[in-house]
Amino acid sequence: MLEKRTGLKPISEAAKSEMQNKLNHKCKPIGGLGKLEGLAVKLAGIEGTVDLKTQKRMCLVFAADHGVEREGVSATPRNVTALQAQNMMAGHTTVAAMAIANHCAVQVVDIGIDADLNDPKVLDRKIRKGTTDILDGPAMTREEAEESIQIGHDVAQQAIDDGNQILAIGELGIANTTISSAIISVMLNEPVANVVGRGSNISDKRMLHKIDVIEEAISKWQPDATDPIDVLSKVGGFEIGGKVGAMICAAENGVPIIMDGFISEAALTIADGLYPGISQHIIASHASKERGTQLVMQRYDLDPLLELNMAVGEGSGAVLVLSLIDAMQSVLKNMNTLEDLDVFFTK
Numbered sequence: 001m002l003e004k005r006t007g008l009k010p011i012s013e014a015a016k017s018e019m020q021n022k023l024n025h026k027c028k029p030i031g032g033l034g035k036l037e038g039l040a041v042k043l044a045g046i047e048g049t050v051d052l053k054t055q056k057r058m059c060l061v062f063a064a065d066h067g068v069e070r071e072g073v074s075a076t077p078r079n080v081t082a083l084q085a086q087n088m089m090a091g092h093t094t095v096a097a098m099a100i101a102n103h104c105a106v107q108v109v110d111i112g113i114d115a116d117l118n119d120p121k122v123l124d125r126k127i128r129k130g131t132t133d134i135l136d137g138p139a140m141t142r143e144e145a146e147e148s149i150q151i152g153h154d155v156a157q158q159a160i161d162d163g164n165q166i167l168a169i170g171e172l173g174i175a176n177t178t179i180s181s182a183i184i185s186v187m188l189n190e191p192v193a194n195v196v197g198r199g200s201n202i203s204d205k206r207m208l209h210k211i212d213v214i215e216e217a218i219s220k221w222q223p224d225a226t227d228p229i230d231v232l233s234k235v236g237g238f239e240i241g242g243k244v245g246a247m248i249c250a251a252e253n254g255v256p257i258i259m260d261g262f263i264s265e266a267a268l269t270i271a272d273g274l275y276p277g278i279s280q281h282i283i284a285s286h287a288s289k290e291r292g293t294q295l296v297m298q299r300y301d302l303d304p305l306l307e308l309n310m311a312v313g314e315g316s317g318a319v320l321v322l323s324l325i326d327a328m329q330s331v332l333k334n335m336n337t338l339e340d341l342d343v344f345f346t347k
């Protein structure tokens with residue numbers, strides 16, 4: 001199913017230089033808006049126009065459970081995934097609260113929660129009730145890995161067809177910083193200890209155990225870094241596949257997609273393995289507190305806009321970037337140009 005895709009919409013170099021030119025003519029020092037100028041230029045390149053379309057936005061939150069939670073790698077048990085999924089659609093989690101402040105809709109997608117939710121607000125695209133414990137077997141079959149990507153693609157396409165002009169992606173899944181570390185370690189060929197972090201705030205002792213668990217799983221199943229679906233199936237998670245599919249779909253449609261923290265980083269390594277260069281279509285929001293973040297950003301030539309020391313996930317960092325995008329829209333619309341005011345630089 002992956003081979004049949006049409007390909008990513010090319011980045012418009014013309015729109016990028018037109019946007020930079022526009023910003024250079026605003027009545028401010030050249031480059032004065034720093035990374036915010038890069039953000040506007042990148043958005044123009046993705047959308048293929050300087051008339052940015054950003055008003056209608058949605059955060060897609062892929063939620064799933066993980067067999068490896070049984071190994072004691074997290075600060076809470078797995079039932080928090082289901083609890084937070086419903087709490088989120090009621091408007092009361094971190095990303096839900098921040099989305100309200102940023103005029104962003106939130107849609108939770110149950111792609112593998114280990115519970116019967118029966119909540120009409122949660123989109124039911126469950127593959128199965130959580131992955132296999134990666135110490136007992138591969139997390140999922142190859143078919144399930146492909147299905148997870150297809151679901152993410154379908155859900156993102158629906159969001160775009162419904163008129164959303166910009167997407168943010170988040171997740172829920174107790175133990176998903178463990179599997180994200182495994183994926184990043186394999187895809188970047190980095191020792192596990194260089195990428196792993198404290199997730200939802202675990203102790204030193206638990207973190208050492210987390211490293212052991214990941215190393216054991218990688219050595220047991222030998223995921224092949226040249227085959228991203230193999231990596232996703234052996235040490236991945238359903239919500240990561242969902243994010244991969246959403247990234248691919250957005251890039252095909254020329255719709256900007258804002259990644260969140262560490263779990264998005266793991267998804268990016270898989271998406272880039274399938275579509276090299278896809279990071280040009282993706283906005284990096286914040287630098288997650290997890291250790292591997294800098295390695296991922298460097299590898300894919302990304303420069304996160306925010307450094308807030310956050311470790312929540314859910315899409316919280318991605319949604320915060322919407323306020324920066326709104327600020328740039330206002331700059332583009334309301335600021336005078338140098339010519340309007342007869343200002344010239346002498347340097």
Ligand SMILES: Cc1cc2ncn([C@H]3O[C@H](COP(=O)(O)O)[C@@H](O)[C@H]3O)c2cc1C
Nearest residue numbers: 074171172173174175176177199200313314
């Ligand atoms: C109360 C609570 C709310 C959360 N919201 C997001 N996460 C985040 O933490 C989890 C990943 O961390 P780990 O790999 O350490 O389990 C995911 O559910 C992620 O969304 C939460 C975690 C907790 C505990």
Ligand SMILES: O=C(O)c1cccnc1
Nearest residue numbers: 199261262288311312313
């Ligand atoms: O960086 C993240 O995305 C993250 C960190 C801790 C817990 N959940 C997510």
